[in-house]
Amino acid sequence: MEFILSTESVLKIKADILVLGIFKGQKYSGVIKSVNDTLKGALKDLSEEEDFEGDLGKSLMLSSTLGKIASKRVLLVGLGEKAEFTQNTLRKVGILVIKKIKNISSSAVFSSEVSSSPGDVLAVSEGVLLGSYEFNKYKTNNTSENKIEKIIFSSNKIKAATFTQEIEFARLIADSTNLARDLVNEPPMYLTPSKLAEVASQVAKDGGLKCEIFDYAEIEKRGMNGLMAVSSGSEEPPRFIHLTYEPAKKTRKTIAVVGKGITFDSGGLCLKPPDSMRTMKMDMGGSAVVLGVMKAIAVLKPQVRVHGLIASCENMTGGKAYKPDDVINAYNGKTIEVINTDAEGRVVLSDALSYAVELKVDEIVDLATLTGACMVGLGSYTAGVMGNDQKLIDKIRNASDSVGEKTWQLPMDDELRAEIKSSVADIKNAGSKMGGAITAAMFLENFVGDVPWAHIDIAGPAFMEKESLWNPIGGTGFGVRTIIKYLSGK
Incomplete structure (x- = not known):
């Protein structure tokens, strides 16, 4: 699995799935608002239809962006209560996301809302790697179910060398x-x-x-x-x-x-x-x-x-x-x-x-x-x-x-x-x-x-x-x- 740092807008990064994080009860702002506006309110409409409120462990998939942004789909992930947010939250987000998408996608981009610091990148990537674990060596058909080849982090606040260090540490821990x-x-x-x-x-x-x-x-x-x-x-x-x-x-x-x-x-x-x-x-x-x-x-x-x-x-x-x-x-x-x-x-x-x-x-x-x-x-x-x-x-x-x-x-x-x-x-x-x-x-x-x-x-x-x-x-x-x-x- 390859990890990439991009300074491009998430609207322009090509991937199978764009991952957005939202706190419980949070009003749409920043990157989420920009994505929702570009999608003509589709993300918010789906959230209301499915009673998605941003609870930790919950997620919502918009199955098609109809070419309005570079990513094909959007996964909205709950971050839970803002007052209880830690990097452990992001580790769990990484685990949840990889379990949700590993069978259906080859690439995903995490928005700056969940990758704004080196610690965020470490937590999410560690979660992704831990969540990718499989033990299938004794199965006659032991082909991995994980199709993910590329994880992209969108951030202009992290230096490339620091990003590489965090990814290497995450790999070692995993x-x-x-x-x-x-x-x-x-x-x-x-x-x-x-x-x-x-x-x-x-x-x-x-x-x-x-x-x-x-x-x-x-x-x-x-x-x-x-x-x-x-x-x-x-x-x-x-x-x-x-x-x-x-x-x-x-x-x-x-x-x-x-x-x-x-x-x-x-x-x-x-x-x-x-x-x-x-x-x-x-x-x-x-x-x-x-x-x-x-x-x-x-x-x-x-x-x-x-x-x-x-x-x-x-x-x-x-x-x-x-x-x-x-x-x-x-x-x-x-x-x-x-x-x-x-x-x-x-x-x-x-x-x-x-x-x-x-x-x-x-x-x-x-x-x-x-x-x-x-x-x-x-x-x-x-x-x-x-x-x-x-x-x-x-x-x-x-x-x-x-x-x-x-x-x-x-x-x-x-x-x-x-x-x-x-x-x-x-x-x-x-x-x-x-x-x-x-x-x-x-x-x-x-x-x-x-x-x-x-x-x-x-x-x-x-x-x-x-x-x-x-x-x-x-x-x-x-x-x-x-x-x-x-x-x-x-």
């Missing part, structure tokens, strides 16, 4: 997010822990990152017994992945981004029911975020050292599978009583978090499709954020707000800590159903020491079972853009 989406969408028979390690190795090679892959023998040698235990029921061997980005200049700050990498979760001996098992290829969503982030960081080159850590295995039901009542001696020496083998994500993360502490990092952020409880509490579109450091939590939440990924902080209520106390070990891997997302985070807190740490439970927004207005079906790549913003400030 490519990194779409890598995470692809990984989540891969069938588990293909995306095994070993294959995930190969992808990580390629990301490192492409970006000039350091890459270490621990195989079964190395994991066992190092005493990563949580990862060993969870993987014990599977024929597929576990992998521990460590990518490192080292900035060109010396830096005092080091951050670890940790991802849960369960490439398939049957629940283990505490077997999931079929309906709950069906989408469990997505249980490596945290690891997909880590790889998407490291892909981007290698290009953006922030002045901070970044360790990307992934603990990856399958959770299966073989004869050697770990069992309820087992006690695991974790990597940092703490003992874990197994209550539920389907609470495996926190067990493998215990090793990864303890390993991160050994790297003497200044901050740790982990991402995991960890609990159904978080989905019950916050729904399918919002991630839960918890941790031991409010400043870090605020950084994460500010970053997520900036890029339009919804997060909400859950309270680490001390009264709930009794839920994970064990009578036979230091802690147990599951408590009651009440406050399950919080007690899972409290379990993880045992493995971060005094390091500032934030936990992001992405169980809800990492995967969509049906397409929504702003999200594709399947993997969403949720978290990639938030963590890139947090690490780079961009």
Whole structure:
């Protein structure tokens, strides 16, 4: 897809579709008035006929301009309430527009009303690229439905060099997010822990990152017994992945981004029911975020050292599978009583978090499709954020707000800590159903020491079972853009 900057009037730019944005209740003025007047009021007449008021997520297509302007059709897109307008609005506009027109057009021009600044161009183009995502590699007819070849921005306020920079950044963000989406969408028979390690190795090679892959023998040698235990029921061997980005200049700050990498979760001996098992290829969503982030960081080159850590295995039901009542001696020496083998994500993360502490990092952020409880509490579109450091939590939440990924902080209520106390070990891997997302985070807190740490439970927004207005079906790549913003400030 080609992106072009034009200083011509939108009335004169040739394209299949002209995209105009309008706020709710806005009177026709500027570019919209000019287009409507040239079309002899056709746009306004159609709006009134269809009761189109400019709500965000709504659009209206004028099917023919009868040659009165250079574009063949006009798409009027609602921007919602002006008081609530942000660049996230424009990102959504980009997604909406591409979904509306990708099957019917090869080119579109965005008017200056939605491309008046470099930030506007970035938001819209990012939305267009994210909205263009398809995962069809396993279909016999896998020809893309997207016919769009050219996106034109009409603006005389943006320099060409700045425009190019914004488009390049949008492509990087979209490519990194779409890598995470692809990984989540891969069938588990293909995306095994070993294959995930190969992808990580390629990301490192492409970006000039350091890459270490621990195989079964190395994991066992190092005493990563949580990862060993969870993987014990599977024929597929576990992998521990460590990518490192080292900035060109010396830096005092080091951050670890940790991802849960369960490439398939049957629940283990505490077997999931079929309906709950069906989408469990997505249980490596945290690891997909880590790889998407490291892909981007290698290009953006922030002045901070970044360790990307992934603990990856399958959770299966073989004869050697770990069992309820087992006690695991974790990597940092703490003992874990197994209550539920389907609470495996926190067990493998215990090793990864303890390993991160050994790297003497200044901050740790982990991402995991960890609990159904978080989905019950916050729904399918919002991630839960918890941790031991409010400043870090605020950084994460500010970053997520900036890029339009919804997060909400859950309270680490001390009264709930009794839920994970064990009578036979230091802690147990599951408590009651009440406050399950919080007690899972409290379990993880045992493995971060005094390091500032934030936990992001992405169980809800990492995967969509049906397409929504702003999200594709399947993997969403949720978290990639938030963590890139947090690490780079961009």
